Amino acid sequence: MKPYIVAIFNQKGGISKTTTSTNLAVCLAAHGKSVVVIDLDSQGDSTKSLGVDPNIKRGIFDLFIGGAEIDDVLIPTMFDGVRIIPSTYSLAGIEIKLSELKDSQRTLTNIVGHSSLDCDYVVIDCPPALGILPINALAAAHAVVIPVTATPYANDGLMRTLPSIKYVQEGLNKSLLLQGVLFTIHDRHKSARKISDLIRSRLGGTVYTAEIPRDTMVIEAAGARLPVCIYAPKSGASQAHLDFTVEFLERHHKIAAKAGCQLAPFPSRSQAQETLVRWQEIHASKAVPPEHDRLRQRTSQLDRMLYGDRTRSERLHLWLIHFFIDHRAVLVAFLLTVALAALVVVGVGVGGMRMLADALGAS
Ligand SMILES: Nc1ncnc2c1ncn2[C@@H]1O[C@H](COP(=O)(O)OP(=O)(O)OP(=O)(O)O)[C@@H](O)[C@H]1O
Numbered sequence: 001m002k003p004y005i006v007a008i009f010n011q012k013g014g015i016s017k018t019t020t021s022t023n024l025a026v027c028l029a030a031h032g033k034s035v036v037v038i039d040l041d042s043q044g045d046s047t048k049s050l051g052v053d054p055n056i057k058r059g060i061f062d063l064f065i066g067g068a069e070i071d072d073v074l075i076p077t078m079f080d081g082v083r084i085i086p087s088t089y090s091l092a093g094i095e096i097k098l099s100e101l102k103d104s105q106r107t108l109t110n111i112v113g114h115s116s117l118d119c120d121y122v123v124i125d126c127p128p129a130l131g132i133l134p135i136n137a138l139a140a141a142h143a144v145v146i147p148v149t150a151t152p153y154a155n156d157g158l159m160r161t162l163p164s165i166k167y168v169q170e171g172l173n174k175s176l177l178l179q180g181v182l183f184t185i186h187d188r189h190k191s192a193r194k195i196s197d198l199i200r201s202r203l204g205g206t207v208y209t210a211e212i213p214r215d216t217m218v219i220e221a222a223g224a225r226l227p228v229c230i231y232a233p234k235s236g237a238s239q240a241h242l243d244f245t246v247e248f249l250e251r252h253h254k255i256a257a258k259a260g261c262q263l264a265p266f267p268s269r270s271q272a273q274e275t276l277v278r279w280q281e282i283h284a285s286k287a288v289p290p291e292h293d294r295l296r297q298r299t300s301q302l303d304r305m306l307y308g309d310r311t312r313s314e315r316l317h318l319w320l321i322h323f324f325i326d327h328r329a330v331l332v333a334f335l336l337t338v339a340l341a342a343l344v345v346v347g348v349g350v351g352g353m354r355m356l357a358d359a360l361g362a363s
């Protein structure tokens with residue numbers, strides 16, 4: 001049977017698309033499903049989060065430009081049942097490459113349609129903004145899940161995202177279904193509740209009951225390059241991701257039943273939870289290098305990018321600029337000292353001139 005393809009999409013950035021994609025993938029796998037994640041973001045966050053290095057040679061970019069077959073780029077992750085078509089940094093140049101192709105909005109549809117992707121679910125992690133990549137994802141998907149964070153800008157994000165989905169539904173993919181809206185990075189304070197209530201009242205049952213709370217464990221897990229459901233399966237965010245996965249599966253079963261297809265029942269939530277705990281014992285212990293090592297690596301990478309091909313004086317200049325941006329009080333003190341020194345120099349100069357003039361006048 002063909003896999004059920006779901007795009008995780010919102011034009012807004014930083015609202016947990018990647019976190020939702022990777023945790024949905026491992027939670028589906030914990031329910032015994034085989035999953036392929038497609039990382040469509042050149043940032044490669046879901047690739048990294050599933051333990052794969054985006055510096056690898058081939059990935060989704062090569063698939064898009066016809067330089068590889070699915071089997072060449074589909075790689076296993078360390079989690080049973082989860083494979084990934086990774087993002088590589090070259091994906092950043094895909095817009096230009098695709099603009100040269102005919103039918104570029106359907107490239108992914110054609111790739112998936114012509115291959116026999118042997119899995120139950122495909123989860124596509126979309127980049128923020130509406131470009132050729134999300135369009136490709138929406139054109140190829142059966143369903144879309146929109147993560148939303150209840151901030152004052154949530155409505156703006158939705159108001160830009162929903163018309164894009166409609167645009168694809170009207171043209172490229174008439175059967176694309178909005179499977180649901182998921183509240184992510186959710187705060188319990190009053191203003192967030194007001195916003196989420198407003199969105200719930202507008203979108204009704206489209207919004208999942210599960211809400212993913214703001215939880216520092218998610219950030220710790222990202223630092224360890226693991227989905228939070230593996231890093232801390234008993235944390236609040238993991239529990240909520242598991243609840244969401246159950247709802248996601250139930251909705252998919254209902255959709256399939258409506259289309260006259262009866263899907264096999266899936267294991268209970270508690271069985272899936274046990275699997276996640278077992279995976280935590282296996283993987284969390286051998287998580288990536290300690291955080292400070294990775295931070296140091298990243299800082300030196302950044303330094304190379306910022307200062308790499310510059311002369312020593314240019315580097316010093318840049319370093320001073322960054323130092324003063326970070327230490328404004330030092331900058332103010334520095335400027336005051338320079339101003340004071342200038343006044344003293346001018347004062348001494350004027351005094352000296354006067355003394356000289358007096359001396360010349362007296363003689
Ligand atoms: N439930 C949560 N609690 C706390 N932090 C979270 C939660 N979910 C995600 N985050 C953090 O928020 C940041 C953005 O998350 P993520 O990368 O998943 O968003 P995104 O929508 O994929 O971003 P982008 O648009 O850049 O691709 C990350 O630092 C992530 O660790």
Ligand SMILES: [Mg+2]
Nearest residue numbers: 017018041045
């Ligand atoms: Mg992302």
